[in-house]
Amino acid sequence: MPSQTAPSISVDGLTKRFGDVVAVDDLSFTVEQGHVTGFLGRNGAGKTTTLRMLLGLVQPSEGSATIGGVPYVQLPHPTLTVGAVLDSTGFHPGRRARDHLRVLCAAAGLPAERADTVLEEVGLSQVGGRRVKGFSLGMRQRLGLAAALLGRPEVLVLDEPANGLDPEGVRWLRLFLRSYADQGNTVLVSSHLLAEVAQTVDDVVIIADGRLIIQSSLADLADQAQPGVSVRSPEATVLRDALVAAGTGAELRSPDTVVALETTSEAVGLIAAGAGVTVFEMTARHFDLEELFLALTADPKEAR
Amino acid sequence: MNQLVRAELLKMRTTRVFAATALAALAFIPLTIAVAVLTAGKPGGTPAFETHEGVRHVLSASSAGTVVVLLIGILLMAGEHRHGTATATFLVTPDRKRVVGAKLIAATIAGAAVAVVSSVLTLAIVIPWLAAKDVHVDLLGSDVVLVLLGGFVATCLYAPIGVGLATMIRNQTTAQGVALVWTLVVEGLVVSLVPTLGRWLPGGAATALTYAAVNDVKLLPAWAAGLLFAAYAFAFGAAGIALIQRRDIT
Numbered sequence: 001m002p003s004q005t006a007p008s009i010s011v012d013g014l015t016k017r018f019g020d021v022v023a024v025d026d027l028s029f030t031v032e033q034g035h036v037t038g039f040l041g042r043n044g045a046g047k048t049t050t051l052r053m054l055l056g057l058v059q060p061s062e063g064s065a066t067i068g069g070v071p072y073v074q075l076p077h078p079t080l081t082v083g084a085v086l087d088s089t090g091f092h093p094g095r096r097a098r099d100h101l102r103v104l105c106a107a108a109g110l111p112a113e114r115a116d117t118v119l120e121e122v123g124l125s126q127v128g129g130r131r132v133k134g135f136s137l138g139m140r141q142r143l144g145l146a147a148a149l150l151g152r153p154e155v156l157v158l159d160e161p162a163n164g165l166d167p168e169g170v171r172w173l174r175l176f177l178r179s180y181a182d183q184g185n186t187v188l189v190s191s192h193l194l195a196e197v198a199q200t201v202d203d204v205v206i207i208a209d210g211r212l213i214i215q216s217s218l219a220d221l222a223d224q225a226q227p228g229v230s231v232r233s234p235e236a237t238v239l240r241d242a243l244v245a246a247g248t249g250a251e252l253r254s255p256d257t258v259v260a261l262e263t264t265s266e267a268v269g270l271i272a273a274g275a276g277v278t279v280f281e282m283t284a285r286h287f288d289l290e291e292l293f294l295a296l297t298a299d300p301k302e303a304r
Numbered sequence: 305m306n307q308l309v310r311a312e313l314l315k316m317r318t319t320r321v322f323a324a325t326a327l328a329a330l331a332f333i334p335l336t337i338a339v340a341v342l343t344a345g346k347p348g349g350t351p352a353f354e355t356h357e358g359v360r361h362v363l364s365a366s367s368a369g370t371v372v373v374l375l376i377g378i379l380l381m382a383g384e385h386r387h388g389t390a391t392a393t394f395l396v397t398p399d400r401k402r403v404v405g406a407k408l409i410a411a412t413i414a415g416a417a418v419a420v421v422s423s424v425l426t427l428a429i430v431i432p433w434l435a436a437k438d439v440h441v442d443l444l445g446s447d448v449v450l451v452l453l454g455g456f457v458a459t460c461l462y463a464p465i466g467v468g469l470a471t472m473i474r475n476q477t478t479a480q481g482v483a484l485v486w487t488l489v490v491e492g493l494v495v496s497l498v499p500t501l502g503r504w505l506p507g508g509a510a511t512a513l514t515y516a517a518v519n520d521v522k523l524l525p526a527w528a529a530g531l532l533f534a535a536y537a538f539a540f541g542a543a544g545i546a547l548i549q550r551r552d553i554t
Binding site: 052055056057058059072073075078079084086087089090091092093094095096099100102103104106107108109147 | 307308310311314315318319320321383387388389390391392393394395396397398399550552553554
């Protein structure tokens with residue numbers, strides 16, 4: 001049953017090496033109970049490996065991950081505590097959707113009727129009798145979510161659940177996760193697109209190359225992503241100093257480019273005129289979350 | 305444990321591939337009987353019906369499908385990796401030992417079901433056919449009981465060997481290929497050419513257990529073969545349980 005005491009998730013010093021490759025590198029973060037946390041990073045950043053370690057499917061090289069203080073494999077009734085959607089390929093193509101769920105019910109000791117209930121919840125009741133090989137990627141994602149919901153868990157862990165969903169499906173998923181969390185449940189959802197989850201998540205955990213870049217609330221992150229003005233000028237340093245002197249946040253992006261944050265073109269133009277600085281070009285820009293995300297997760301080798 | 309075994313049996317019942325494989329196992333039986341009957345007592349053929357060995361050899365067709373039962377065990381385990389259902393399976397039951405244990409039991413039950421149908425089918429074909437040749441087989445005589453019992457044990461135990469093998473060779477196609485080449489080619493050659501070694505192999509033990517006659521080859525007595533084959537099944541099952549523990553499910 002949903003409650004205000006849904007378990008939190010804690011990842012502590014988690015490391016996974018595959019031979020010489022370090023997929024996850026001393027990663028630590030927490031997921032607050034009752035929050036939707038976005039687990040973000042580019043493809044190959046180590047998100048899936050981290051989630052599989054959290055769920056006891058992959059053995060960490062070092063470190064640990066717990067749910068409500070307990071490693072997943074030691075949960076007395078894992079299906080009743082955590083529901084997980086890890087990939088859209090985990091189905092026998094020749095098995096009917098409802099049978100797939102019934103098999104899981106049998107293994108988990110849940111009544112077989114739960115299969116029909118969760119098919120209804122994810123909007124697949126019409127096709128429950130069909131074999132999975134005829135399912136689209138979006139239908140498989142929904143079936144995976146249905147399987148995760150069988151035990152009415154208080155924690156949901158989803159790996160790229162929006163892959164393969166059409167825009168309507170993405171919207172449906174967003175509303176579903178929001179209402180799930182609003183009932184006091186904990187949700188950890190991974191994505192390689194911040195924009196995809198920005199409307200859903202409370203918190204973000206951003207990783208790159210297996211390492212934590214930032215853990216923050218989305219609101220704090222959004223504060224860093226304010227609208228600003230980009231100015232090209234032969235006297236960029238002078239303009240930067242003038243802006244700062246006027247109390248406007250400004251920084252040099254290149255020898256001839258200044259970015260002024262949280263301000264308008266008009267305000268920057270007046271300060272430039274007052275300082276007698278020549279301006280070649282001035283662009284009002286929205287430094288949005290996605291841009292910030294890309295900057296945060298940029299491959300350091302590319303940046304240099 | 306009970307619910308895990310039921311889940312594994314449900315997995316087999318809800319896809320066609322297991323039923324199709326079991327039917328393939330049964331299809332071997334009439335063919336094997338026909339070959340045995342038609343070659344009995346011929347030069348280079350198998351013993352004549354007038355001997356116990358001859359009757360037992362024809363009846364041993366009841367275990368003709370054992371190799372296919374081996375494939376059922378492989379399907380049950382390797383299919384989880386092939387289709388990615390291992391993820392859901394081990395999420396529901398993180399204690400992997402219990403999952404493999406349930407698969408060993410469920411596969412053995414499936415093997416037993418195939419064995420029972422095989423026995424009935426064999427009797428239904430052999431008894432009237434031999435009667436037509438004026439050879440009368442006592443349904444409760446030692447020939448029938450020993451051969452069918454031995455065939456039952458061999459068929460049941462091949463299934464958990466398949467489960468164990470598939471934990472060692474995760475790729476389903478590779479595992480099935482290795483199983484078929486080993487049982488049909490390698491063991492057949494070793495049993496015929498180097499019987500002193502061959503009779504200690506799983507296939508040699510299974511053959512002895514089923515009383516199938518192999519030309520001029522002295523196999524183990526059925527009781528010893530049964531113990532040896534059970535030891536193989538136990539070893540493969542134990543290896544499967546040990547191997548699955550620390551494996552990464554990706």
